[in-house]
Amino acid sequence: MLTKRIIACLDVRGGRVVKGVQFVDIIDAGDPAELAHRHAAAGADEVVLLDITATHEGRGTLLETVRRAAAKLFVPFTVGGGVRTAEDAEAVFTAGADKVSINSAAIARPELIGEIGASFGAQAVIVAIDARRGERGAEDAEVYISGGRKPTGRRVVEWAREAEARGAGEILLTSMDADGMRTGFDCELTAAVSEAVQIPVIASGGAGSAQHFVDVFGRGKADAALAASIFHFGVTDSRELKAQLAQSGVSVRLPC
């Protein structure tokens, strides 16, 4: 049986993994390559590395980081942040990534999805969508870009459909409303997107407990869920999280 995936996410800035504390203060959490290995060893099904600043001068650092992280990583490895052209993507793949995640650049020029897919296959292209809906219904959630700073006027469900039609292999859906709140994923929004497309949907934003994952895999119809800070709040690692999910009847990769 196809299992639900737990994906460990590393936010990288200037070549180091960082984590926000109370949404503002950024503290250093360690070396990306080392943490990527630690997450894989602790049972994560995949590892995602997001260059959250993606500054031009940081590009060299990122590629070196990707190379080091990928060298001994034998689970799928996604890199995102600052991939704006097919050439950027190629450099990231050459450094050892299996998939790239594109966000603002795909909105700016949707052809990019197909261009990367043509060379590396659709399975290698994840379109990341940052969604905000406030009090509106899930169908009216709006796509934001530039790290959540700029509204686009586009509806999330429609953009997800277009991304699929243009050849995206997966959708990484982050609820900006839920992000950092630890009150659970936006299951309604995740289900709306998951039902609108045939490709897998990765839910992100809001995880605070194992029950939140049970909810998003059930009601939210997510195929995978991204976890970052949850590992700092009561759940020690993917293996422990999966053990709790298995007890709740969620199909997960165990032993791992």
Place this chain on the structure above:
Amino acid sequence: MIAVIDYKAGNLTSVVKALKFLDVHDMVVTQSPEEVLRAEKIVLPGVGHFQATQLLKDLGLTEAVRESIAKGTPFLGICVGLQWLYEGSTEAPETEGLGHFASQCERFPAVYQGADLKSPHVGWNSLEQIRPDSRLLRGVANGAFVYFTHSWRAPVSADTAAVTNYGGAFTSAVERGNVMGVQFHPEKSAEVGLRVLRNFVEL
């Protein structure tokens, strides 16, 4: 010497990296039929479109592989590399496969047992009904999880070494004599995947 065939399909890096991790140093990444003929083992990686395998024929690699297989050289096809061992795929009907195994690869059905079936099949799924005589899957337990990402799959036949269930059973590993293939990505399947690659390297 292990020849890893480069036919510009997806990314070779991860397969080469995994082989290096297993202490394989005598390895060439090649498009040369001569090197393929000289190799002691052949790996055909692949991810992406079946159409890409057309290049194998155009470069004379199909004939080189056929000849190598005939003289007993162990061969491992990964993902599209497995599918290429069959007669063809509905993904690119005009492109011929090697035809070592009978039948065509087909797309997952959009609906299975009355429910929508997502495609591609992405993620960790289990190996079942592992054939006890499989040399490639030696030491791998029934139910072991491996990583898949594909939309087309090979049917189950007498040469099937393991099946996986998604929209019905399909061939996740095939093996007859020295010719082997896996639909999953051993280079991305953690310990289980490394075990499969090690089994092949140590043949």
